[in-house]
Amino acid sequence: MMRKGKQDHTPKPVGLKDLARYLGLSTATISTVLSGAPAAGEIPAATRERIMAAAEKFKYRPNALARSLRGMRSHTVGVLVPEISEYGALVLGAVGDYLLSKGYFFFVATHRRKPELLDEYPQLMRQRSVEGFIVIETVLEKPLPLPTVVISGHRSHPGVTNIVLNHDHAAHLALEHLVQLGHERIAFIKGHPYSPDAETRWNSIERAAESLGVAIREELVVQLESDTFSPYVGYPLVRRLLQRTRDFTALFAYHDLSAIGALRALRDCGLRVPEDVSVIGFDDINSAAFQIPSLTTVRQPLDKMGALAGEILLQRIQGGADPVEVTVDPELVVRESTAPARRRIEIPAKLETVVGT
Amino acid sequence: MMRKGKQDHTPKPVGLKDLARYLGLSTATISTVLSGAPAAGEIPAATRERIMAAAEKFKYRPNALARSLRGMRSHTVGVLVPEISEYGALVLGAVGDYLLSKGYFFFVATHRRKPELLDEYPQLMRQRSVEGFIVIETVLEKPLPLPTVVISGHRSHPGVTNIVLNHDHAAHLALEHLVQLGHERIAFIKGHPYSPDAETRWNSIERAAESLGVAIREELVVQLESDTFSPYVGYPLVRRLLQRTRDFTALFAYHDLSAIGALRALRDCGLRVPEDVSVIGFDDINSAAFQIPSLTTVRQPLDKMGALAGEILLQRIQGGADPVEVTVDPELVVRESTAPARRRIEIPAKLETVVGT
DNA sequence: CCTGACTACTGAAACGTTTCGGCCGTGCGG
DNA sequence: CCGCACGGCCGAAACGTTTCAGTAGTCAGG
Numbered sequence: 001m002m003r004k005g006k007q008d009h010t011p012k013p014v015g016l017k018d019l020a021r022y023l024g025l026s027t028a029t030i031s032t033v034l035s036g037a038p039a040a041g042e043i044p045a046a047t048r049e050r051i052m053a054a055a056e057k058f059k060y061r062p063n064a065l066a067r068s069l070r071g072m073r074s075h076t077v078g079v080l081v082p083e084i085s086e087y088g089a090l091v092l093g094a095v096g097d098y099l100l101s102k103g104y105f106f107f108v109a110t111h112r113r114k115p116e117l118l119d120e121y122p123q124l125m126r127q128r129s130v131e132g133f134i135v136i137e138t139v140l141e142k143p144l145p146l147p148t149v150v151i152s153g154h155r156s157h158p159g160v161t162n163i164v165l166n167h168d169h170a171a172h173l174a175l176e177h178l179v180q181l182g183h184e185r186i187a188f189i190k191g192h193p194y195s196p197d198a199e200t201r202w203n204s205i206e207r208a209a210e211s212l213g214v215a216i217r218e219e220l221v222v223q224l225e226s227d228t229f230s231p232y233v234g235y236p237l238v239r240r241l242l243q244r245t246r247d248f249t250a251l252f253a254y255h256d257l258s259a260i261g262a263l264r265a266l267r268d269c270g271l272r273v274p275e276d277v278s279v280i281g282f283d284d285i286n287s288a289a290f291q292i293p294s295l296t297t298v299r300q301p302l303d304k305m306g307a308l309a310g311e312i313l314l315q316r317i318q319g320g321a322d323p324v325e326v327t328v329d330p331e332l333v334v335r336e337s338t339a340p341a342r343r344r345i346e347i348p349a350k351l352e353t354v355v356g357t
Numbered sequence: 358m359m360r361k362g363k364q365d366h367t368p369k370p371v372g373l374k375d376l377a378r379y380l381g382l383s384t385a386t387i388s389t390v391l392s393g394a395p396a397a398g399e400i401p402a403a404t405r406e407r408i409m410a411a412a413e414k415f416k417y418r419p420n421a422l423a424r425s426l427r428g429m430r431s432h433t434v435g436v437l438v439p440e441i442s443e444y445g446a447l448v449l450g451a452v453g454d455y456l457l458s459k460g461y462f463f464f465v466a467t468h469r470r471k472p473e474l475l476d477e478y479p480q481l482m483r484q485r486s487v488e489g490f491i492v493i494e495t496v497l498e499k500p501l502p503l504p505t506v507v508i509s510g511h512r513s514h515p516g517v518t519n520i521v522l523n524h525d526h527a528a529h530l531a532l533e534h535l536v537q538l539g540h541e542r543i544a545f546i547k548g549h550p551y552s553p554d555a556e557t558r559w560n561s562i563e564r565a566a567e568s569l570g571v572a573i574r575e576e577l578v579v580q581l582e583s584d585t586f587s588p589y590v591g592y593p594l595v596r597r598l599l600q601r602t603r604d605f606t607a608l609f610a611y612h613d614l615s616a617i618g619a620l621r622a623l624r625d626c627g628l629r630v631p632e633d634v635s636v637i638g639f640d641d642i643n644s645a646a647f648q649i650p651s652l653t654t655v656r657q658p659l660d661k662m663g664a665l666a667g668e669i670l671l672q673r674i675q676g677g678a679d680p681v682e683v684t685v686d687p688e689l690v691v692r693e694s695t696a697p698a699r700r701r702i703e704i705p706a707k708l709e710t711v712v713g714t
Numbered sequence: 715c716c717t718g719a720c721t722a723c724t725g726a727a728a729c730g731t732t733t734c735g736g737c738c739g740t741g742c743g744g
Numbered sequence: 745c746c747g748c749a750c751g752g753c754c755g756a757a758a759c760g761t762t763t764c765a766g767t768a769g770t771c772a773g774g
Binding site for chain 3: 015016017027028031032035037039062063064065066067068069070071
């Protein structure tokens with residue numbers, strides 16, 4: 001079914017001039033009153049009310065473009081995100097709610113990790129007069145030309161505020177949990193080389209491991225490569241790991257996403273979680289709780305981080321405080337995918353196959 | 358750590374006037390050339406190149422606000438979405454990619470299903486001169502004052518284009534699959550009363566059921582109520598259902614989300630999927646494939662729907678074709694959560710309890 | 715030498731606000 | 745009756761573009 005052509009073009013919206021003509025006043029006066037400028041105090045209440053009433057009557061809506069052009073304040077910020085994953089969605093939602101509540105709108109651009117897009121979008125946004133940037137899960141090669149708040153970015157630049165998780169704390173929470181359950185041989189999934197969090201978190205894990213007396217064994221560490229943002233990221237990796245060795249009782253994944261893929265890979269290889277292998281994830285995305293078994297994980301307060309990013313950015317835009325780094329704390333969420341380590345069975349080599357079946 | 362005050366304010370960007378002064382030309386000429394207006398043909402190549410070179414040299418970037426104000430074209434659209442769920446994220450990503458590729462930017466607002474926000478945001482967006490709206494998964498009470506494309510909205514309004522799944526086809530695919538596996542007693546999770554898709558889909562299910570000779574039993578139908586967008590939506594519902602009766606061999610959920618919750622509820626009640634109960638979802642969100650068991654589902658081509666919405670909206674903005682409804686086709690994705698129905702065990706009533714244990 | 719056509723531009727208005735300096739009229743003190 | 749202060753409002757510029765109607769200058773044709 002089809003309609004033809006353009007429908008009735010919206011009737012030209014009423015502007016300040018129309019009101020001025022109607023009221024027999026100048027646009028200056030009306031603008032002063034309606035925009036609540038301080039000078040509005042000099043206008044007698046009677047006139048003010050006349051103006052209000054007329055504005056109401058004709059449903060006057062100020063044109064934001066003109067206002068921004070004149071005032072050099074656009075009340076708009078740009079949000080840069082690699083893609084809208086479940087992680088990104090949570091942060092984006094929180095950022096958006098905060099900004100909207102403060103009268104700011106925002107442009108979103110997904111740069112898909114392409115350097116040329118990551119270059120271009122901020123430029124385009126600046127042409128559109130955004131007042132600042134929020135950058136999610138993205139490595140910034142150089143600082144942007146406006147106030148910027150980066151979530152999980154991990155790169156110091158002059159003029160950008162980083163919001164980061166306390167990874168030392170996070171790594172410690174997770175490993176401590178495993179150690180308390182008696183795990184000693186722990187496998188790890190490291191993050192993608194391009195993931196800003198990956199390196200930081202890995203360093204934290206190394207530190208935590210050392211302080212807890214856990215050995216990190218080369219042969220039990222695998223690294224994410226593939227670029228999809230489905231749980232499939234973890235799957236082939238863990239399959240390959242299991243082909244090499246099954247000599248571990250716990251797996252600490254980079255992600256909930258990769259942990260979920262790992263769950264599946266373990267099961268497909270005949271291993272039970274958590275009886276044979278404990279799995280712990282990271283992030284606490286919505287679906288983590290609804291895996292079978294439900295996923296033990298380290299929660300990042302993504303909503304808080306998003307709201308915080310919005311708050312700090314607006315502060316900075318208004319020329320306020322200008323923190324270089326803000327740290328938020330993780331939380332360990334224990335569910336079903338972790339359990340006491342299976343007893344290390346000391347078996348004479350010749351019996352091993354028997355027990356293995 | 359803190360820095361003080363506002364840092365070096367971005368140096369005033371160069372404008373047309375600056376170029377004009379530098380080149381000894383008028384802003385009119387420069388604008389004509391740089392914006393590629395048809396009249397640029399009248400300017401000799403030598404001058405054109407001089408202008409280009411200067412623009413390049415001073416990194417001239419036209420101010421989009423001024424351009425929009427003058428030209429009454431903002432190259433911006435507004436996107437309205439209840440919240441950024443996994444469903445919304447996929448659509449939003451696709452919409453965004455399409456729009457960005459065509460030089461459009463977009464504002465996103467999450468109305469959280471609050472009527473007052475749903476009223477207010479379109480107004481605010483119009484003040485910001487958006488040229489049209491894309492509305493996702495939202496019931497529109499009245500048409501918006503600009504070209505509008507609605508995804509999964511199901512409400513006819515003059516001037517709005519609906520993009521909808523072929524629900525008849527979808528319902529038929531799903532039920533046919535179950536019937537072919539021998540299922541006769543099928544439980545259903547109906548959508549929330551406020552979900553635009555819910556009613557349409559339910560009607561389709563009724564039609565499909567009739568044409569396939571499947572009886573829909575009142576006592577096997579439950580309806581979503583809660584408003585979270587985690588898989589938890591399905592959980593308590595299915596628990597309650599199971600308390601009433603276990604006399605069904607398959608469950609057709611409204612959602613993948615609710616299906617995932619159902620998986621968990623079934624397992625918690627000691628039922629195996631798919632051996633005891635087959636489960637089929639809807640949407641095919643990313644995590645559907647990575648449940649254990651992986652979820653059989655009816656896929657909605659969300660990315661396609663998003664891109665389509667963008668495409669149609671831009672067409673309409675340019676005064677082009679104006680379809681009232683566009684239908685896209687679902688696809689059945691068979692995974693592990695469905696299997697042949699367990700044999701109906703004909704039991705004398707007196708033995709029932711025994712068998713039940 | 716005048717006319718007209720063409721080339722290569724320019725001037726200025728317009729888009730819808732905000733804002734600052736100024737202006738007019740009234741009332742009061744002197 | 746004059747001057748001044750003040751209340752109440754207005755004019756116009758400015759924000760950075762686009763675009764339309766010109767207009768100087770050149771050149772060919774008559």
